[in-house]
Amino acid sequence: MSFTRRQILGGLAGLVVVGVGAGGASRYWLGKMADADAGHDYELIAAPLDVELVPGHQTQAWAFGPSAPGTELRVRQGEWLRVRFINHLPVATTIHWHGIRLPLEMDGVPYVSQLPVLPGEYFDYKFRVPDAGSYWYHPHVNSSEELGRGLVGPLIVEEREPTGFKYEKTLSLKSWHVDEVGNFVEFSIPREAARGGTAGRLSTINGVSQAVIELPAGQITRVRLLNLDNTLTYRLNIPGVEAQIYALDGNPIEPRPLGKEYWLGPGMRICLAIKA
Structure with a gap:
């Protein structure tokens, strides 16, 4: 079907x-870190990316990873999500975890929960995910443009027990x-x-x-x-x-x-x- x-x-x-x-689905730029002592489970890079939305033409998008929307993140309910976010864009940005219950300092709202992540900088997000379900992530900096250019991605929290x-x-x-x-x-x-x-x-x-x-x-x-x-x-x-x-x-x-x-x-x- x-x-x-x-x-x-x-x-x-x-x-x-x-x-x-x-x-099926593929992953790139994003994966479980082999070294548990690195301090994070995932490394997520925001960077310019050319995509073909109109056949035969390239659009200069911005993306979390190698695709827009960005690569799917997955974590199990009750576990920690640890993401090192690296900004390779020409503008400041953040990651807001849409719909997730989490500490304020991990919420990605500039000048409220954190300072914007400047070009060339990184920020470590770390929080426990209490609820299973379908969520997504995006910036809260100049939202119309940054989301419009492609800075969005799915976040899936899997149930503790098999469904x-x-x-x-x-x-x-x-x-x-x-x-x-x-x-x-x-x-x-x-x-x-x-x-x-x-x-x-x-x-x-x-x-x-x-x-x-x-x-x-x-x-x-x-x-x-x-x-x-x-x-x-x-x-x-x-x-x-x-x-x-x-x-x-x-x-x-x-x-x-x-x-x-x-x-x-x-x-x-x-x-x-x-x-x-």
Whole structure:
């Protein structure tokens, strides 16, 4: 079973079943440190990155790692997350851990919980994660531009005990404010931001426009959908499959059908159990 990103205008996230297969994920610039005495488990680098959003054209994005949205971070519930964040951008930035309960000094809000991380500097984030669920990370410095350029990424906190899901996918939804040749345009227009949000020219799933997400046919798959935009609402529709909602914003709920459509607001996350 596969899903494709059918509509890319207006920030709509239409997902449609189109085939059979299975997919995977890769990691780069980010991994468990071999030396436990290094003081951190992960090393995450923010740096400029050229990405092809418009076919045949390069967009000069900013990214946490080798992709935009950034590489998926994973940690088990109740354990410590220790990340050495290195800033290779031309501007100051931070990491805010969206939705996570954590000490103020680890929250990534400049001049409130920490000083901005300047170009060439690093900052060590260390905190215990008390709650399982789907979360994400992003800066809180000049948010419209820095998020708009691609500085977002998923953070998954796995349950202490096995859940029974054999298959799982994380889908990061992102709208891009680019023109027909991939150059950035205004990230936020006040009149639009005060209404439904400033929609970009195209949207991506896991950084890919017109993406096809492959899932194993005939199996129940946990699908995590994350809205990594700060103003835009997405309309989700997944026809022809059984889809149950069982978690919202990292909080488990009594399972209920997804229905014909679901509106996923800015920064929200939804967890589905899907069977073709």
